[in-house]
Amino acid sequence: MDEAERLMFQAWASMPPCRSKVAQAQSIIKEALEISPAYVACSWGKDSLVLAHLVWSIAPDTLLFHDGSDDEDEQDNYSEVREAFLGRFPMPYQGITRGYNDGDGGGLYEQLPLHPMVFLGLRAEESKPRRISLKKYGLLHQYQSDSAVRPLNHWRCCPLAWWNWKDVWAYIVAHDLPYLSAYDWEPRDRGRTSVIHGKRINPKHSALAMGQSERLRRRNPEFWEKLTHA
Numbered sequence: 001m002d003e004a005e006r007l008m009f010q011a012w013a014s015m016p017p018c019r020s021k022v023a024q025a026q027s028i029i030k031e032a033l034e035i036s037p038a039y040v041a042c043s044w045g046k047d048s049l050v051l052a053h054l055v056w057s058i059a060p061d062t063l064l065f066h067d068g069s070d071d072e073d074e075q076d077n078y079s080e081v082r083e084a085f086l087g088r089f090p091m092p093y094q095g096i097t098r099g100y101n102d103g104d105g106g107g108l109y110e111q112l113p114l115h116p117m118v119f120l121g122l123r124a125e126e127s128k129p130r131r132i133s134l135k136k137y138g139l140l141h142q143y144q145s146d147s148a149v150r151p152l153n154h155w156r157c158c159p160l161a162w163w164n165w166k167d168v169w170a171y172i173v174a175h176d177l178p179y180l181s182a183y184d185w186e187p188r189d190r191g192r193t194s195v196i197h198g199k200r201i202n203p204k205h206s207a208l209a210m211g212q213s214e215r216l217r218r219r220n221p222e223f224w225e226k227l228t229h230a
Contacts, residue, residue, distance in 0.1 A: 013170035025159035038117035039063035047121030066095035
């Protein structure tokens, strides 16, 4: 990120609309923590980083949980970002890793000591399905269905639901948060990363099926070659 862009985001961070969204996010985080102990689901993408920092600023003993891939560091500087963030903003941390051909975890979530409340960095701006879901269920929602990933009566909290990309980058710049290098390869309003967990249950959820194949090929041709021939 160059200096002109950084100054632009610093200015946006000081504007009332952005400051109002930060205050709203802080309020919903506090409300959620009054309902139940919680954990932050962190992909180490830009939205997860902002969410993790917001939660850290309110309840630094909240668990930070990462469901990742065993070849993350071939994709991007995940370890560097993780170590930089946790070095400055210590939080309890737990992570799992999967290989490319792994499924959905084989009941792994059931074995983890995760709390009934999960903080998610979902934003309506990212996709139509997310926008529909957030409009339907709101920022704080109690699940009524039962599954290994979403047990009955568990909760999700989405404090960034109505943030836009400028709000996210303004917060990152204002707090000097580390971020994945891939974001500097795309316009800020389109930049999105997705850890390639593997084929999972639905291959449509893989990063290559989410419009990232060409971006990955240009940015990391060695890993792209490995992935497409796996």
